[in-house]
Amino acid sequence: MAVSDLQRIATLWEVQYYFDYIIAVIGLLSNLVAIIVLGRGKSGLSRCITHYMVAMAAADLLAVFCNAAILYLYAAIFLDLHIIACTLQQVMAYVSLDCSVWLTFAFTFDRFVAICSQGFKTRYCTVRIARVAIATVYVVSVIRNIPYYFAFESYDRNQPVGCMEKTEYFSLPGWIAFSSIHNIIKPLLPFFAILLLNILTVRSIVVASRARRKRRSHVSGEKQEDPELESRRKSIILLFCVSGSFILLWLTEVMTKMYMDIANIHYVPNGAHHLTMAAKAGDMLKNLSSCTNTFMYVVTQSKVRNEVKNAIKYPVTMCLKLVRK
Numbered sequence: 001m002a003v004s005d006l007q008r009i010a011t012l013w014e015v016q017y018y019f020d021y022i023i024a025v026i027g028l029l030s031n032l033v034a035i036i037v038l039g040r041g042k043s044g045l046s047r048c049i050t051h052y053m054v055a056m057a058a059a060d061l062l063a064v065f066c067n068a069a070i071l072y073l074y075a076a077i078f079l080d081l082h083i084i085a086c087t088l089q090q091v092m093a094y095v096s097l098d099c100s101v102w103l104t105f106a107f108t109f110d111r112f113v114a115i116c117s118q119g120f121k122t123r124y125c126t127v128r129i130a131r132v133a134i135a136t137v138y139v140v141s142v143i144r145n146i147p148y149y150f151a152f153e154s155y156d157r158n159q160p161v162g163c164m165e166k167t168e169y170f171s172l173p174g175w176i177a178f179s180s181i182h183n184i185i186k187p188l189l190p191f192f193a194i195l196l197l198n199i200l201t202v203r204s205i206v207v208a209s210r211a212r213r214k215r216r217s218h219v220s221g222e223k224q225e226d227p228e229l230e231s232r233r234k235s236i237i238l239l240f241c242v243s244g245s246f247i248l249l250w251l252t253e254v255m256t257k258m259y260m261d262i263a264n265i266h267y268v269p270n271g272a273h274h275l276t277m278a279a280k281a282g283d284m285l286k287n288l289s290s291c292t293n294t295f296m297y298v299v300t301q302s303k304v305r306n307e308v309k310n311a312i313k314y315p316v317t318m319c320l321k322l323v324r325k
Helices: 003-039 047-067 070-078 083-116 118-124 127-144 146-150 173-220 227-262 274-291 293-300 302-324
Strands: none
Touching: 003 047, 003 274, 003 293, 003 302, 047 083, 047 127, 047 274, 047 293, 083 118, 083 127, 083 146, 083 173, 083 227, 083 274, 127 146, 173 227, 227 274, 227 293, 274 293, 293 302
């Protein structure tokens, strides 16, 4: 391997190393704030939406913790991470990403039903259905990723420290089939499903808005501002921000997976290969998606924004009171 390739690999690993730490700090703080603020139930959102948001924040918190390599890095440096702990960390990384992705789909589908199917809305968009959907996503994600526990082995057969994928994981037909199915279920299937739901939602909104404007214009004889349309437009901003950021940040990962599946590439032997660069970029953007939702809530929802301000002011106020005493 050329010296330039080695330098490129070293630079790529260094960039990802510092990027993961930055995302870890931002993700932990932002998702904790989201869970606390939304869990109080004073954000002005319906209980159904709040359940999905809290569940997504919890999944994102776990995803940041596992996929940004906090547990792995600290344990590997200070505790010589045992093979069992390392394998469990890898499994939880897969589980947390599964939960994050499919909860985003569940939230998108809930909002799609609420906007596009008024008849089905009263039966589906309820707190009970939201709880069932969230519990199902968590349970299925855990069960589906259990086989990954058996896909890793120790770096050194004489020392049960650290872990990596077994050679059989890339060569045996069973593992290759499992990996291909896993890539379809996450992220390809939810990615395109969320994209389709957003397209259908936009289409429904446009059709409904045109019909309502024509009806109001015919009745009043002139164009007027429609408070209901304005309220509906604001209510779907959150949906498009959450699902839109997911689509954009997962796009590199999805395209890389699709290319490798089409080209029948199961692993990249050269660390300087362009697919390695794309995979690393996809990993970083994927980790970034685990800490963006809170910022979406703050930007799009005024009551959430006020609650976050109060949450930030509270410890400062308490410290000032202690100092005065």
